[in-house]
Amino acid sequence: MTTRAQFIQRVRGEMAKTPGLFAARSADRPQEPGALAETIRRQLAERWPAALARFSEEFERVGGVLYRVADMEEACATISRIARERSAQRVVTWATSVLGAELEPRLRAGGLEVAGETAGLPGEAERSRFRHASAQADIGVTGADLAVAETGSLVVLSGPGKARSASLLPPYHVAVFGKGALVESLEQVGVIFEALHRDPGTMSGASISFITGPSRTADIELTLTRGVHGPREVHAIFVESL
């Protein structure tokens, strides 16, 4: 069995043989990503309407549907309407600690069956319950940590109360976000990621997903088909009060 030391030794041995290489640098990383990320956030506090307009354009280009609402109450009504139009009954959501306490009761009041994620340390039974609920659910409701205008992507960081399955297993995904999530470009995402990783306390989950429109494939005769494994519809609700 090859050990790390042996493997690296072999690589080093071969590297030593390379003849004159050209000078090459990797990308220039921000010296103080935290400060730079803060600057970006501050600038976006001004510029967010333009970012939202661009996000809207790109998100719709990839097949997403964007709604703009005043507050969570209206957001819940929108979710209920999306559900009604699709004859959807079962909803799985991120924890109330993340999405706000009003979401679950409002959706229930709208006639939906809601399986919400519970906060705290889930045990095996809880995991299995949630997994089953997600697999059975018609709609998954999540937040979005970032909304990238350049590409129309929703970025979700997993963590306690922020299950991955909710945006993945149900055929309809609805993400709720506010202006604080808007960024303009992948480059800015890079800065924010650098900042997040610099400060280990900020990332409590093991997965980050960029979701750009519905799941799609063109593997049979190049015919574009949606919803092959992930959701076949992705909805994003921009909530002004968030």
Added chain:
Amino acid sequence: MANPVRASLLVTCLVDLFYPEVGVAMVRLLRRLGVSVDFPSNQTCCGLPLFNSGYHQEAARVARRTVRLFAHSEHVVVPSGSCAWMVKKEYPGLLKDDPALGAQAEGLGSRTYELSQFIVKVLGAPDIATDFRGRVTYHDSCHLLRGLGESQSPRQLLRRLPGVELVELPGADQCCGFGGSFSVRLPDVSAAILKKKLENAEATGADCLVACDAGCLMQMSGGLSRKGSRVRAVHLAQVLAGSDSR
């Protein structure tokens, strides 16, 4: 003219043996443009076929004698993008073991031009009178296009000819399938690639398919004549020289 531009022809083996009329057209054209032309008679081939097939020592031997043969040329003009590329881009590397020769090769490279580039960049794109008439389309040969980064000079020259209408060839920048020994090693693949090229050329409604490389010319004219097409493949020099090229 007090000091005419002087140019030596590197006529290439394909033009020498198969398309001498292209060489003749080039001589007459350049002379009309006031260039003093000479032809170092011991030249053979630039060695590209050897190089591309991996016979680099052998190609270096050919390069060595070509560099010496053209050591005193003011300019070297080549009617083939691929051969010009070979001299300009590959000779210096092939001969780098002998620093003096390597330097000479660099020098030769900087004085060597593919025909259309020579007319545009050295002669300053003078007006060219030709009795050639008709609708033409232009095929970018790969080495001229991607090796030497040239797509404009030939088009510029063609566009300015009064009796010539240039129509763009769909997929002009796609290979014709020649590739030197490739066309002999994998003849049916080469021919399948050619088929698309010719269909595109015929669809333009052009009378002539113009190229700046004798290799592409050989491939494309071979396919056109086999299918009995009314389109003819001609070298840029033949268009520019008109009936002078006979």
Added chain:
Amino acid sequence: MSVGELKVPFVERAHRALNDRFLQEALNTATTRFMTLRHEAFQAFPQGEALRERAREIKEATLQKLDFYLEQLADNVERLGGHVHWAATGDEARGIILRLAQERGVKLVVKSKSMATEEIELNEALEHAGITPVETDLGEYIIQLAREKPSHIIAPAIHKTKGQVAELFSRELKRPLAADPEVLTKVARGELREKFLQADMGITGANFAVADTGTVVLITNEGNGRLVTTLPRIHVALMGMEKVIPSMTDLMVFLSILPRSATGQKISSYVTLVRGPRRPGEMDGPEEFHLIVMDNGRSSQLAGTLREALYCLRCGACLNVCPVYRQIGGHAYGYTYSGPIGILLTAMLHGNHAVRDLAHASSLCGACQEACPVKIDIPRMLIELREHLDRERIAPLAERLIFKSFARVLTTPALYRVLGRLGRLLQRPFVKDGRLGALPVFLRGWTDHRDLPPVAERSFRERWRELER
């Protein structure tokens, strides 16, 4: 294509592909579509050109400190609670995965598309050990059912018609299915969803691995990459060691150019960043995360002719623009990696003998280099590979003798002139209407398809005497 078919010479495999009418149509449609999408995507992205340069430099810079970045990656993966394994060969990589699966009683494995696992023929090994691997990328699922190899890096089943897929699915699921991509996709969703939920282990490749955060990056359009890394309790990622990149900032450069090069998308539908097993408090995600770093012939090219091939992002752009690939498709190449870059990777993984014929499956037109997001100089490396074939006496003796004699002719003008005249003499019986329509021996292939001009009655050098005046 099974490996046994490699006994058929390349020329014959190419010939068969040329005569497969459906394949021809499918290839033409698919490659043209991808080519157009890529072209349009970069036209609408003016900064793309600079980012390609940037990306190329990042790849080179990473290789120059590869030992450092690999160790940094390993440290960070371990810090996040993952396990790192080192595989010098494909054999060893297979062994590691089998051992992990067997020790944990794994029966069912779901996989997202990974060329690295194709490279080591992992599925065969798993099946042999009684473990069921299920490919979940739709295209990969199709070719797995058909027991074939991918014919394109990013569209593995482009050679199949919907009719063939319907037949395949109907046979497998024992019920008749319509030849409708929509229906077939839905059926596959249902089938595969069950597998996702049942599987004990998910196996992926890695499009990138970010050294300073210990992150494995997976890019898919279907979302199967997310499912494979979310549902099973064990996630194993197999990466070629050249996939490591320094930082998140670098990653963003690649995220901008890889999808555009592959499918013309600004970004693929799903980009999944995996940082070890799930954290405490997370509802889902795997309990165990294993990263296997694989060499398998790569290190031997760090200082070798094919170094630049280690920049490859596996986007498939060079396949789509290659005039040869566009005619013969992926299977004719006979190995896991096809197209122009595939020839280089095959040489890297299987040695130069494997590419004796393949090295010549290129007209050296340069379209591949032009399309490559990291501008890999594929034509140059093909030429250098050919040089090795001569030097290592892998090229056929007859060919080597012909070229060496040819060199003699080109360096001896008198001989060159004599041969020109000889050609003129010998061709006489074959000249008809001023062209050569049917020649014997090695030129037969040429004249089977097109004419050859005869050697001119008077060569240019003979005419020069009168031009000289």
